[in-house]
Amino acid sequence: xxxxxxxxxxxxxxALQRLATFLDDDAYDRRDVRNFNPTREKKLIAxxxxxxxxxxxxxxGWRESSVYIRLPKEKTKWPSEEDAPELxxxxxxxxxxxxxxxxxxxxxxATTFHMTPFRQMWNVSDEQSIEVFSEAYSSPAMLEAHAEIxxxxxxxxxxxxxxxxxxxxxxxxxxxxxFGDASLWPFYLFFGNESKYTRGKPTANACHHVAYxxxxxxxxxxxxxxxxxxxxxxxxxxxxxRELMQAIWKLLLDEDFMHAYEHGIVIRCGDGITRRVFxxxxxxxxxxxxxxxxxxxxxxxECLCPRCLIKKADVPEMGTESDMNDRMTLQRVDDQARxxxxxxARKLIYQRGAPVDGKRVKSILNSESLVPTRNAxxxxxxxxxxxFFLMLVVDMLHEFELGVWKAIFTHLMRIVYAAGGVAVQELxxxxxxxxxxxxxxxxxxxxNASAMKRLAARDFEDLLQASSRLxxxxxxx
Numbered sequence: 001x002x003x004x005x006x007x008x009x010x011x012x013x014x015a016l017q018r019l020a021t022f023l024d025d026d027a028y029d030r031r032d033v034r035n036f037n038p039t040r041e042k043k044l045i046a047x048x049x050x051x052x053x054x055x056x057x058x059x060x061g062w063r064e065s066s067v068y069i070r071l072p073k074e075k076t077k078w079p080s081e082e083d084a085p086e087l088x089x090x091x092x093x094x095x096x097x098x099x100x101x102x103x104x105x106x107x108x109x110a111t112t113f114h115m116t117p118f119r120q121m122w123n124v125s126d127e128q129s130i131e132v133f134s135e136a137y138s139s140p141a142m143l144e145a146h147a148e149i150x151x152x153x154x155x156x157x158x159x160x161x162x163x164x165x166x167x168x169x170x171x172x173x174x175x176x177x178x179f180g181d182a183s184l185w186p187f188y189l190f191f192g193n194e195s196k197y198t199r200g201k202p203t204a205n206a207c208h209h210v211a212y213x214x215x216x217x218x219x220x221x222x223x224x225x226x227x228x229x230x231x232x233x234x235x236x237x238x239x240x241x242r243e244l245m246q247a248i249w250k251l252l253l254d255e256d257f258m259h260a261y262e263h264g265i266v267i268r269c270g271d272g273i274t275r276r277v278f279x280x281x282x283x284x285x286x287x288x289x290x291x292x293x294x295x296x297x298x299x300x301x302e303c304l305c306p307r308c309l310i311k312k313a314d315v316p317e318m319g320t321e322s323d324m325n326d327r328m329t330l331q332r333v334d335d336q337a338r339x340x341x342x343x344x345a346r347k348l349i350y351q352r353g354a355p356v357d358g359k360r361v362k363s364i365l366n367s368e369s370l371v372p373t374r375n376a377x378x379x380x381x382x383x384x385x386x387x388f389f390l391m392l393v394v395d396m397l398h399e400f401e402l403g404v405w406k407a408i409f410t411h412l413m414r415i416v417y418a419a420g421g422v423a424v425q426e427l428x429x430x431x432x433x434x435x436x437x438x439x440x441x442x443x444x445x446x447x448n449a450s451a452m453k454r455l456a457a458r459d460f461e462d463l464l465q466a467s468s469r470l471x472x473x474x475x476x477x
Contacts (some may be wrong), residue, residue: 061096061100062095063093066088067088067092067247067248068089069086069247070087071084071085072084072239072350074233077350077351078350079351080351084350089247091214092212092213092251093211094210094211094252096254096257097210097252097256097279098257101165101260101265105277106268106269110270111269112198114193117138117139117142119131119143120135135195145278145280146163149164149278150162158276160274162264162276162278163193163276166191166282167189167191167192168191168283168284169187169189169190169210169281170189171186171187171188171284172287172398173185183215185212185213186213187211187252188207188208189208190206191206192282210252216240220232220237236356239373242293242296242371245293245294246373246375246376249294249376253376253380261279264277265277281388284391284392291306291395292306294306294375294388294392295332295389296370296374296375297368298369300312301369302369303368305332306389306392307327307392309368310326310327314326331389331390332368332387332389334378334386339378342375345361348360348361349361349372398457401460409463410452427449427450431445442465443462446459
């Protein structure tokens with residue numbers, strides 16, 4: 001207690017409790033703190049992180065690479081795109097996808113994986129059965145992928161069981177502080193062979209780090225000016241951001257992965273059985289700005305959806321029967337026609353000096369709100385019939401909890417404020433008196449829920465779960 005109150009800064013009870021826990025630990029030895037020097041200890045920790053014990057070292061599968069993107073310039077022509085100047089973007093820290101797959105399937109956790117997909121049915125009665133869609137390994141996509149890999153030709157001596165490694169990607173650019181521009185852009189990988197209930201547990205360590213990627217360098221304008229003696233336009237800068245995303249994925253989809261995609265990886269799995277594992281991309285979760293970088297479409301363009309070609313003017317029809325039909329008939333497809341449009345647009349930009357967002361480029365791409373950027377998934381996986389648009393699934397966290405629901409909740413708060421009186425105070429009182437439920441299902445609400453100060457996605461999820469009784473009835477009254 002003396003240590004807590006003698007400090008110049010206020011030390012919380014939780015920090016004091018942690019100190020007591022350390023002192024009570026059997027590994028604690030008073031002799032270790034004699035002549036303790038925090039500056040020296042910090043230097044030793046830094047040295048430890050710099051050596052091979054660092055979890056992000058090469059010995060743990062991490063590599064640092066550079067990617068290169070071609071720089072366009074209006075009214076500047078080159079004989080071919082390959083002759084245009086390149087910008088090097090260093091600092092791409094990444095791991096091999098095939099090594100991650102191999103390590104996971106060799107681990108004991110693979111004994112909990114579902115290697116063979118199946119259909120899950122609910123027998124309502126003797127006459128009626130309903131298919132249940134719950135897990136990735138019981139989805140139609142998994143069944144189709146399993147049938148596809150088992151229809152591939154086999155060598156005469158190949159009698160190994162063939163299984164699908166269901167790859168579920170996730171990325172999210174994150175700010176690391178409230179002030180400054182420190183940020184991080186990680187790529188993560190989950191396996192759909194594992195139950196979603198296991199994947200949702202942080203203690204399960206089911207999330208695998210694939211890459212930490214850089215943004216466009218801060219000195220981009222200086223580099224551009226050094227090459228062209230002119231500043232880049234905002235359209236060129238946006239174009240380079242798109243090129244960067246695709247260049248990084250081209251780096252990740254390397255020769256080893258492409259060989260594994262076509263021929264599989266022979267792995268002695270954690271249960272002792274040797275199998276041939278074929279990686280297949282199932283989902284890619286990201287917020288809308290990242291999703292359009294992956295899809296190669298314009299931000300909130302005329303066809304703003306990364307999965308279909310529904311027009312922006314038809315968005316108010318969402319949920320209607322005609323809208324549901326249009327989502328099926330107007331699905332985006334990675335076909336030869338789309339790839340040809342991209343090639344034509346890039347030829348205009350690099351060989352004819354057309355502006356990136358000029359009229360000639362728009363006349364080719366605007367019908368589908370495309371951008372003149374080649375897609376890495378298309379370049380690498382098109383020959384296998386992979387349609388990358390279908391993997392861009394709805395991201396509940398960004399698109400619903402922090403998107404639609406946050407906007408609705410904000411609008412409802414405006415209504416409550418407009419009602420005047422004690423409406424706001426009563427609403428906050430109701431939220432404060434909602435009891436917690438489960439371990440993290442519903443946490444205790446803030447004292448001032450209507451202010452929405454510094455709320456995370458889980459907080460908006462809790463607000464939603466309790467809203468039907470607390471808000472709707474209140475607004476109605």
